Every structure is written in C-alpha cells, then in structure tokens.
Amino acid sequence: MDRGNIYVSKKNLEHNLDYLRNITSKELCVVVKANAYGHDIGWTVRTAISSGVNWFAVAAIDEAILVRSISDDIRILLLSEPTSTELEKLAFYNIDTTVYNQKFIEDLGNTKDSFKVHLKIDTGMHRLGCSPEKFEALYTKILSFKNLSLEGVCTHFPVADTDTEQTSQSIEIFKKTLSNVNTDNLLVHADNSASTTYNNEKIFNMTRVGLSAYGYSVSPVSTGDKLKPVMEIKTRISNIQHRKKGEAVSYGKAHTLEKDSLIATAPIGYGDGYPWNSFPEGKVIVNNQFCKLIGRVTMDQILFDVSNLEIEIDDEVTVLGTSLDKSLSISIKDIAEWNNTIEWEILTNIKDNRLIRIEIDN
Numbered sequence: 001m002d003r004g005n006i007y008v009s010k011k012n013l014e015h016n017l018d019y020l021r022n023i024t025s026k027e028l029c030v031v032v033k034a035n036a037y038g039h040d041i042g043w044t045v046r047t048a049i050s051s052g053v054n055w056f057a058v059a060a061i062d063e064a065i066l067v068r069s070i071s072d073d074i075r076i077l078l079l080s081e082p083t084s085t086e087l088e089k090l091a092f093y094n095i096d097t098t099v100y101n102q103k104f105i106e107d108l109g110n111t112k113d114s115f116k117v118h119l120k121i122d123t124g125m126h127r128l129g130c131s132p133e134k135f136e137a138l139y140t141k142i143l144s145f146k147n148l149s150l151e152g153v154c155t156h157f158p159v160a161d162t163d164t165e166q167t168s169q170s171i172e173i174f175k176k177t178l179s180n181v182n183t184d185n186l187l188v189h190a191d192n193s194a195s196t197t198y199n200n201e202k203i204f205n206m207t208r209v210g211l212s213a214y215g216y217s218v219s220p221v222s223t224g225d226k227l228k229p230v231m232e233i234k235t236r237i238s239n240i241q242h243r244k245k246g247e248a249v250s251y252g253k254a255h256t257l258e259k260d261s262l263i264a265t266a267p268i269g270y271g272d273g274y275p276w277n278s279f280p281e282g283k284v285i286v287n288n289q290f291c292k293l294i295g296r297v298t299m300d301q302i303l304f305d306v307s308n309l310e311i312e313i314d315d316e317v318t319v320l321g322t323s324l325d326k327s328l329s330i331s332i333k334d335i336a337e338w339n340n341t342i343e344w345e346i347l348t349n350i351k352d353n354r355l356i357r358i359e360i361d362n
Ligand SMILES: Cc1ncc(COP(=O)(O)O)c(C=O)c1O
Pocket: 031, 079, 156, 191, 192, 193, 194, 208, 209, 210, 211, 212
C-alpha cells in the first residue's frame, strides 16, 4: 500500500441488491451517476449486471456512454433532459431519456431517430419535471410522435429520507396525475433509497436506488443492519513523532496539545476526498482503537493521536470501515456528521487517482 486503498466488496453490493429486490418486489434501477457514488461506475455496473440488474440511471450523457460500453443488453436512463445538441448520441447509444419540457419533446419528435422517453412529473421537488397540470398535454404530445416511445412515467421525492407524510402527499399527487391516462405497459417509478423502505404502492413497478445499493440506509424507517456498506478505505502510518504539551501540528496550528503526545501521520487528505472539516471531531482506527484527528486535514496527509498505542510505520489505519477485530467502525454517516454534510457528498467526492481501488470478495 502506497497511500491507501479503497476496498469495494462485491459480496456486499450483491447482498444489497438482493435485499432491495426482495423488499421492493420491483425492477431495480441502480443509480450509478457520479462514478457510482465514488464506487467506480464500471465495477458497479459489471457487478450489478452479474447479479441480474437490467436498469441503470445516470446524470450525464458521458456516464451513459460509459455504461453502454459495458453492455448492449441493459437499459440506461438519463435522469434529466440533455441539450438538443446531444440527440444523436441519445439515439446512437440507445439511451432512455427523462423528458418534461414541450420544446425538448418536440425537438426529439422532429428528428428521424427513435427515442425512448420517461415523462417526469413534479410532485413537490420543484427541480425538474412538468407540472401536474401540463402532464396530460405532454403525454398526448409524446404519443403523437411516431419516433417517440413512451416507456415510463416518473417523479422524484424531496424529503423521502425525513418526512413520510409529505412523501405520501407527493405519491397522491402522482397517482392523481396519472389517473386519467393509460399506464399499462409503462414503467412507473418514483422511489429512491429512502422511500423504498416504506412505500408499498402497487402502482410503482421500478425503483431507483442509489445510496442503499452501496449499503447505507437513509430512511426514517430503519432497515436495521440489513444493508452492508460496500466501501472501506484504509491507509497506513507514514510518520510517527513525539510532540510536547503546548505544541500544535498541521496548518493553522488549530489545536494545542494538552499533554506530551505521540502523533502519527497517514497519507490521505482532502485531495483524495477525505473532507477538510473532519477535524476536529473526526477519528480513525489503529490497532482496534479510535484515534482522534489532532490537526487540520491537509491535501495529502492527516494527523492523529496515537499516544496510548504501540505502533510502527506502515501499520494499517482505517479511515472508513471496520477495525481488524470488527469491534469498531467508522461509517459514511459518521464522516458526514463531522463535516456537517450528507452521506452522498462524502461518497461522491472519494477519488481513486492516488488511492488504489481493490475489489474484495467478502
Ligand atoms: C432522480 C433521482 N432518482 C433517484 C436517485 C437516488 O437517490 P438515493 O441515492 O437516495 O437512492 C437520485 C439521486 O440523487 C436522483 O436524482
């Protein structure tokens, strides 16, 4: 190990997909945008295909093209309308696209290529999607073009991870909006990781899962320990130093030592996606013990207190994941809390340009 390894567990990803398939009894569409939430889009798609997944969702055409290079047999859903200059690529790479603007639908309809589309309704997120009032007109417009195939209708929930009541309201708006049109043979999809755990509406037949596929629960309804984190990050001790009471380490000298201390350094930093705000609350695990960060996170290094430990250069440091004896762990949720942010942001920032990504079987 030079600087550190990102371990991705095939078994855990497969386990999560099986679990989600069982609790939803729906087609799974695995969300692999932003490098599969930092897990490596190629690895994730290949692993998911081998465990029976047929649908993948992305945010960008280039992500879709990358996914298409892995298999011609799977379906790929672009979650937003691209610019009209990208239409050839959409058709060439056989990418399903989400639509919600009349102008974009007309642009698609007025080309010679064929397109598969999913009409998105805004049921409260107010980010993308047509209003419920405009839905029927757009639905009819899509059907009027011979080269457009309406494959699905969808929406997206703004507070699925915090508010089941409001999510139920969105579901009601969605159902009411669809009530006057024929949805037979269409994919009807709205659920994300959180709502998947409590929404049992029969009308939905596909669910778009991101975070939960990677092993993290964000729902107000607990999934216990059913989901298993796919990623672990380990680095190594690269330097050990005795520092005196009253001294301070790292940029800004942000923390003054209250006693003589043994301080270790490990070669990982915000340049690898380990976030700067992890200090002062953050910790790592060495020799099955938590060690507090003891100075600011830098681009390439972190420092932590190992005063009570017998350690050597190259000893393993767990930044994310479980200790060797499995008694302690640091989760993405922990790192997100230290940084006052959300799990999605931490994961999508993890970079493998200096850390080595390794697939593990367990
Ligand atoms: C439209 C859409 N659907 C589904 C998801 C998956 O969300 P989650 O990671 O919470 O499962 C996302 C994630 O950002 C999204 O933007």
